[in-house]
Amino acid sequence: MKKAIINQTECVACGACEKVCPRKAITIFHGIYADVNKDLCVGCKKCEKVCPASVIQVVQKEVVS
């Protein structure tokens, strides 16, 4: 199963990913970084494509934590 992971230390919290997410799986945590709800994420890569800082990667996750 594919899930988005975010490099939160380099995230600029612009919210571009939050806007494109069709599952509303991304929220911006107090204006600091984007956070993915892994239960909602379907790994569609829309956020990865749009992220201006290129800090989102969609990777294969066998075990969903």
Add this chain to the structure above:
Amino acid sequence: MKKWNEYLWIFSAVYLVAGFFNILFAWIGMICFVTPLLLSIIGKGKIYCNSYCGRGQFFELLGGRLKLSSNRNIPAFIRSKWFRYGFLAFFMTMFGIMIFSTYLVFNGTNNLKEVVTLLWTIKLPWNWTNTSTVSPWIAQFAFGFYSVMLTSTILGLTTMFLFKPRSWCVYCPMGTITQGISMLKYKGKVKQNGTTSKGNS
């Protein structure tokens, strides 16, 4: 149906055009400085960037829907802390110089210069607006502020073409400040590795 705040790109576009007709409209741009600061200070994080930034939407529209962006990854150094804070420091220094030259016109040391400066170097004569109805310093600030807004739009458009649509957001000085304010405000809620502490989100 789209919400009202999804049309704020129109505000950004109209603002840029309005400055060509009357430089005094530049003052309206203060909204784009004051609102994000106030919102982050009262604890709303980067809600301005996330939902209300007309410029971000404008770049999304041009680069995304109109496909003017090459969608390449931004070079790593631009998203580094050094570059972001360095650009913020440079931007604020230039902003401070602009405020000081407004002050020099206010106290009568200098006369009003009807010039818009692009990229801090290129001076464009901008004397088709009648500014005699207001105090010279009010007009001087308008010229200075419009220069800031036009310069940052040019930079934003350039990186929108070269990289991803909202590349400007990576080094936007207002974004860096509001993220900094949010970090200070919510420091306790962020763990060292950048993940959310449970129960606080």
